[in-house]
Amino acid sequence: MRITFTCNGRLTEADGVWEGESLLYVLRERVGLPGSKNACEQGECGSCTVYLDGDPVCSCLVAAGQVQGREVRTVEGLADGDELDPVQQAFVEAGAVQCGFCTPGLLVQTHDLLERQAQPSDAEIREALSGNLCRCTGYEKIMDAVRLAAARRAESAERVN
Amino acid sequence: MEFLRPSTWDEALAAKAEYPSAVPIAGGTDVMVELNFDRHRPEALIDLNRVPELHTWEIDDDVVRLGASVPYTRIIDHLTDRLPGLSLAAHTVGSPQIRNRGSVGGNLGAASPAGDAHPALLASGGRVEVASVRGTRMIPIDDFYLGVKRNALEEDELILAVHIPSATAPQQFSKIGTRNAMVIAVCSFGIGLHPETGTVRTGIGSAAPTPRRATDAEEFIAAELADAGLWASRGELAASTAQRFGELVAQAASPIDDVRGSAAYRRHALSVMARRTLTWTWNEYRTAGRAAA
Ligand SMILES: Cc1cc2nc3c(=O)[nH]c(=O)nc-3n(C[C@H](O)[C@H](O)[C@H](O)COP(=O)(O)OP(=O)(O)OC[C@H]3O[C@@H](n4cnc5c(N)ncnc54)[C@H](O)[C@@H]3O)c2cc1C
């Protein structure tokens, strides 16, 4: 079947989609967006997290046909051209990226957290990221990155005011 | 495989009537795992995401009519006041990403003995509104679970909504797992106080072939509370009463040994959860009474 949806602001079409296929597969194998990672295909790791109509979801658990006419935003859609999103920049600077496999999912999930809760407590960060597994960092640097991103956002919000 | 995209409830029912073996897909958090691992290849999928009624809720007098596909996150954000037990249970489901998609309708459809919504629904009471092209019927939640992953739906039926009475008194939900997030319950327990009927309802999860109530424990505690006039006096609950309640809850289970835990552990954990949650809810009920006085 053919599906048409908006992906990172652009109208996107995928052809020859199998009816039981996941959104993750469509993104990686059919529309050339390999940012979202496939590590478990069962919702356990969060490395495939994307926004679907504004909510972060595991793209491995969304049937491709369900995104017809809907809006998807992937990790590739976070940066503004060459300028990294503050969340991405903070992950780089805090050393929160080692092998990088978990990073795309963590970026989307953190991005959503800070949209909803600008100054999260450590407990809130842990809760928000509880569905994203990382085998490398031990999470401490990830916590640092989220705190840094939150502080940066607060600073730039202050400058605007 | 076919992918059917009904955009109205009537179209969804017509699709299910035409393809009885088709698998409805809502949040997909159970269905997609099966498909990704090729455990199941249905003749057709029926996407329920486009049917508006399934994604809304209505509050009518004292009952919440919760659309089958409303994700757990919305329940937590909007219905905690009215459905505190279900909201607590929703909070323990998977992870934020899973809660953004997974739904009570999907939990009921899957009817896993470990599903977290079940103990909460048994403890609050309620009815499942199901329909087919033949008509609509209301299934009391107590009659909904028939066996391991088997529910009372006929093959042409879909779940439209769950009708759940708004809480009139404290409710609790407790779950044992190896970590806080992303665990299937080793066992779980839901409890709801119902002062208007002088009853306490319970729900046991993951410790029997189906979710079930602990009726002996419910009858015991109802009698204790009535005999001592505690509903009205909001007096203290004796520790021995809570202890006995816990033992009776454990006796109501018929757990098995499996990878998640032994039968003996499950029984023990249930008695502890039942004793604690009864004490918490009762103390909350007492405090609420004093605050109102
Ligand atoms: C990583 C992960 C963690 C999880 N953690 C938990 C947990 O902690 N606790 C828990 O209880 N569950 C958990 N689950 C299981 C799952 O998320 C829940 O069962 C959820 O409630 C399913 O809802 P859904 O909308 O995604 O269902 P779907 O996957 O869309 O459907 C599930 C079943 O219900 C049927 N169905 C769906 N809607 C209807 C309807 N309206 N009428 C008739 N049949 C219908 C489907 O055909 C299917 O058989 C987890 C799953 C994953 C992948």
Ligand code: FES
């Ligand atoms: S690949 Fe989707 S959650 Fe792991």
Ligand code: FES
């Ligand atoms: S950096 Fe390797 S899994 Fe997280």
